[in-house]
């Protein structure tokens with residue numbers, strides 16, 4: 001029987017030491033890496049404190065990625081209501097509309113244990129831009145060794161490119177075994193339209209490719225599996241689950257000396273000799289800093305947080321990728337796209353249980369990628385501003401219930417816009433804005449550590465973002481209607497938009513309203529503890545990830561990105577974890 005959970009047992013508080021060399025807060029994409037790497041040295045002691053618990057079976061079986069957001073493994077963050085966008089989404093727990101669901105993993109492995117498992121690093125020029133902002137050591141040539149150190153590339157063709165790929169790291173990366181016929185057409189469409197088939201993590205990225213996944217032989221390869229499981233028996237690494245860190249504690253010299261956390265309904269303190277490393281994610285790390293008195297002075301005083309340890313721009317610079325969902329085609333030729341039917345066949349479950357193959361070992365129709373330039377992008381660079389996801393299914397393949405739960409689509413949206421394509425086979429192309437100009441923020445609602453923060457993403461508030469995404473829709477229409485797809489008997493679905501039912505489908509006004517209904521987060525929020533040199537007044541951490549103005553405290557996770565990378569964020573955050581571990585080792589070991 002392969003359906004095992006990670007054998008990390010929560011350790012009771014009485015097994016905790018009073019003091020460790022390093023305390024890592026959050027065992028997610030970055031924190032798991034840092035804890036495992038630091039504890040490679042038996043001479044130091046490391047405590048990893050994680051608010052969530054063990055990875056359950058549902059998180060290890062790839063197919064279930066579709067149902068993990070909104071489950072007990074999710075922090076279930078919500079944005080504040082947005083104006084004039086998210087017209088097709090609602091917060092189902094209250095009558096307030098137009099909010100975006102922001103799942104984040106509350107489990108060992110963090111969001112790498114609930115995500116879609118796409119392996120994508122970001123563009124070379126993203127990292128060069130970080131370095132150009134004064135972040136020495138973060139240019140592409142500096143970070144590439146850390147991507148490779150993490151990676152265990154299993155595709156022999158890609159692995160042969162040893163300049164870009166690693167084969168000895170803990171993070172197993174796999175090219176999916178199964179490819180649907182419509183996915184084949186997507187790649188052909190790329191060629192037909194004059195693009196290259198590329199390795200999106202290689203030397204030239206503009207073009208089309210199949211996705212690679214952090215899946216190992218049918219098992220999700222979260223950072224808990226990849227890094228912590230092999231390290232979990234080390235006596236110098238203590239992993240403490242179900243423990244929610246409230247604040248970082250400082251001495252009079254503003255040196256971090258430990259953390260206060262809650263577990264089993266009680267408040268505890270644990271001390272560190274060397275450093276506290278916050279890896280609680282873009283929302284979590286910013287929240288802990290703010291609760292600890294590090295952040296905008298006026299905001300903190302307003303909710304009774306004194307003293308102000310450092311007046312830094314924590315919570316600002318919040319960025320996310322927006323994707324335009326809802327652009328789907330139905331097909332008449334059966335068995336050409338993703339189908340839910342095999343899941344109801346007991347043989348499928350048996351196959352997965354015995355061999356880890358079949359639909360349960362794969363993601364739900366998440367198959368292809370294209371990096372393309374919008375009309376606003378500089379085409380002389382290999383730095384496209386659009387990503388297009390190709391899904392061999394429509395959001396209504398199950399009648400729309402899954403999409404409602406995952407993103408909070410309104411019943412009105414399902415019953416009008418999606419109604420004609422309910423349960424039909426087809427494919428979807430989702431254009432994604434890679435380099436948003438819009439900036440949001442997060443701040444505390446109160447000084448209580450268990451209150452949800454206020455998250456204001458200001459989605460598409462900068463008109464340039466809206467225009468790029470509109471142009472992305474045009475690319476998607478061209479690709480989806482192109483010759484290679486015709487043989488499937490395709491029909492592009494332009495449904496009635498509930499808030500502008502009078503608009504002519506396909507008209508300019510229709511596409512604008514389409515975006516206002518369908519655009520939503522791609523779950524790549526970053527930037528709330530921005531990395532930058534001391535003269536950058538918006539920076540929270542320096543290029544060594546040390547929090548400005550205090551000692552013994554670093555942040556290492558998605559929050560430190562000065563600008564969100566032009567791709568899915570997991571691999572880049574694992575790279576941040578690898579680099580952070582080396583920076584810390586360089587300081588102390």
Ligand SMILES: Cc1cc2nc3c(=O)[nH]c(=O)nc-3n(C[C@H](O)[C@H](O)[C@H](O)COP(=O)(O)OP(=O)(O)OC[C@H]3O[C@@H](n4cnc5c(N)ncnc54)[C@H](O)[C@@H]3O)c2cc1C
Nearest residue numbers: 026028029030051110111116117118245281284558568570
């Ligand atoms: C639904 C979804 C799908 C996604 N799909 C992909 C994908 O396919 N590919 C990709 O590259 N990216 C994807 N992403 C994004 C990517 O997974 C995340 O950006 C990344 O995992 C975040 O890493 P992190 O280390 O910053 O935070 P996390 O991995 O979220 O880690 C933070 C950890 O800290 C813990 N924590 C938080 N607060 C506290 C506290 N106070 N005390 C103790 N512990 C705390 C959390 O429980 C968590 O374990 C997806 C994200 C989502 C939500």
